[in-house]
Amino acid sequence: MKFKFILPSLTEAESPFWRPIKYSLFPPLGLATLASYLPPEYEAEIIDQHVQALSLDDRPDVVAIQVYITNAYRAYQIADHYRNKGCYVILGGLHVTSLPDEAQQHADTIILGPAEEAFPRFLEDLKNNQPRERYFSNKRTLNNTPPTRRELIDRKRYLVPNSIVVTRGCPHHCDFCYKDAFYRGGKSFYTQQLDDALQEIERLPGRHLYFLDDHLLGNKRFARDLFNNMKGMNRIFQGAATVNSILDGDLIDLAAEAGLRSVFVGFESLNPNNLKQSNKKQNLGRDYKRLTNRLHDLGIMINGSFVFGLDDDDPNVFQHTVDWAIEAGITTSTFHIATPYPGTAFYQKMEQSKRMLTHNWDLFDTRHATYQPMKMSCPQLEQGYRQSYREFYRWSAITRASLFHGSAKHQLKHFFYTSGWKKFEPLWNLAIQMKKLNLMTPLLETVLAKVTPRQAPASTRPITITSPSTP
Numbered sequence: 001m002k003f004k005f006i007l008p009s010l011t012e013a014e015s016p017f018w019r020p021i022k023y024s025l026f027p028p029l030g031l032a033t034l035a036s037y038l039p040p041e042y043e044a045e046i047i048d049q050h051v052q053a054l055s056l057d058d059r060p061d062v063v064a065i066q067v068y069i070t071n072a073y074r075a076y077q078i079a080d081h082y083r084n085k086g087c088y089v090i091l092g093g094l095h096v097t098s099l100p101d102e103a104q105q106h107a108d109t110i111i112l113g114p115a116e117e118a119f120p121r122f123l124e125d126l127k128n129n130q131p132r133e134r135y136f137s138n139k140r141t142l143n144n145t146p147p148t149r150r151e152l153i154d155r156k157r158y159l160v161p162n163s164i165v166v167t168r169g170c171p172h173h174c175d176f177c178y179k180d181a182f183y184r185g186g187k188s189f190y191t192q193q194l195d196d197a198l199q200e201i202e203r204l205p206g207r208h209l210y211f212l213d214d215h216l217l218g219n220k221r222f223a224r225d226l227f228n229n230m231k232g233m234n235r236i237f238q239g240a241a242t243v244n245s246i247l248d249g250d251l252i253d254l255a256a257e258a259g260l261r262s263v264f265v266g267f268e269s270l271n272p273n274n275l276k277q278s279n280k281k282q283n284l285g286r287d288y289k290r291l292t293n294r295l296h297d298l299g300i301m302i303n304g305s306f307v308f309g310l311d312d313d314d315p316n317v318f319q320h321t322v323d324w325a326i327e328a329g330i331t332t333s334t335f336h337i338a339t340p341y342p343g344t345a346f347y348q349k350m351e352q353s354k355r356m357l358t359h360n361w362d363l364f365d366t367r368h369a370t371y372q373p374m375k376m377s378c379p380q381l382e383q384g385y386r387q388s389y390r391e392f393y394r395w396s397a398i399t400r401a402s403l404f405h406g407s408a409k410h411q412l413k414h415f416f417y418t419s420g421w422k423k424f425e426p427l428w429n430l431a432i433q434m435k436k437l438n439l440m441t442p443l444l445e446t447v448l449a450k451v452t453p454r455q456a457p458a459s460t461r462p463i464t465i466t467s468p469s470t471p
């Protein structure tokens with residue numbers, strides 16, 4: 001029995017904004033996790049179309065395809081192709097779970113929600129020649145999961161082959177997040193057993209790790225135990241956490257001691273009305289400036305996430321947000337146009353208020369306006385989004401944000417991390433073409449080296465998200 005696991009490339013792969021390095025960061029861990037459930041006598045291969053060519057000339061017994069919203073049409077074409085050849089096709093992932101009836105037309109079987117428990121049931125039914133059309137994960141647990149089949153991944157093709165996920169989901173419920181749709185009908189936040197997580201970390205070569213968990217600090221007890229155990233492991237790592245989890249208690253200090261060197265933070269908006277409307281309660285009343293100072297003092301670089309186009313945003317939001325991010329010494333920023341993904345509360349609201357402008361899923365890439373904003377036009381929103389990237393990543397802005405830090409070492413780290421990420425595209429492309437991205441990993445580890453704490457905050461002006469009049 002031969003299984004072929006495919007991650008079709010996202011539509012962005014054909015856009016003028018396509019940056020190969022952005023999609024050569026992490027291997028398709030979810031597919032490698034599924035492959036680990038196959039009996040040893042089954043053959044398996046994983047094809048990630050972002051980093052390698054997909055041949056359609058073969059005839060595997062089963063084709064399993066991971067579907068995101070912006071690769072959905074491509075995924076359906078691949079699925080139809082293989083079904084026409086007589087292969088058994090299963091589809092799963094975020095978009096399949098949001099729109100099962102759409103996906104079902106292109107699959108023999110679809111898997112809804114997280115697949116760790118549903119996929120083994122499918123395998124059992126397939127063996128008995130009785131596979132069902134739909135599987136839904138009802139007993140969600142990460143206990144006793146087999147080791148991820150990382151040997152199916154070509155590490156040289158990725159800048160961060162040591163990506164790892166030790167939790168699933170998130171304890172929060174932001175309106176625009178895919179999470180509630182994906183985990184509907186069962187637990188929406190759970191963790192691995194600590195020993196399993198530590199063993200997986202031990203198995204990964206080198207020093208650098210990237211935790212792809214939505215919220216690494218989401219379960220305080222688990223995170224505390226994880227970081228305490230990682231202290232002696234000589235690792236450096238990156239991950240994501242919410243505003244409140246960084247401000248409250250000492251978890252972030254433990255994470256820094258364990259090797260956390262950069263964190264993805266969902267600031268999303270500097271406007272409290274937007275946060276309220278989006279049910280982003282964990283950010284409300286929080287002093288963003290205190291948060292950035294705290295992370296800077298711990299030598300942790302910040303990747304800030306910001307969303308544009310929410311109902312209280314007018315055309316001033318772009319410059320205001322970019323200025324704040326530069327002033328606060330944010331290392332890298334990820335800007336998004338708010339996007340109502342099917343299955344989310346945000347999508348429902350936009351549908352009910354008849355503000356959806358398109359259902360062409362290729363445009364749901366957070367670069368396009370897909371619904372009618374309240375206080376600006378769609379072209380204003382899209383131009384402002386592009387302008388924000390240009391402004392934030394100007395050489396002068398990178399230098400200004402770097403100079404925020406107290407020590408020269410921290411300033412240089414910030415400068416090289418940001419400019420390395422955004423300004424050296426030809427170098428990244430060369431490494432990708434030569435299939436030598438792994439040679440860049442030591443460089444990344446050097447830039448992520450520990451810095452001594454800052455002596456005095458460069459700025460103490462607070463920005464507290466408390467009232468509509470606060471910027």
Ligand code: SF4
Nearest residue numbers: 170172173174177214
């Ligand atoms: S905190 Fe992040 S991952 Fe959690 S629900 Fe909100 S947007 Fe989603």
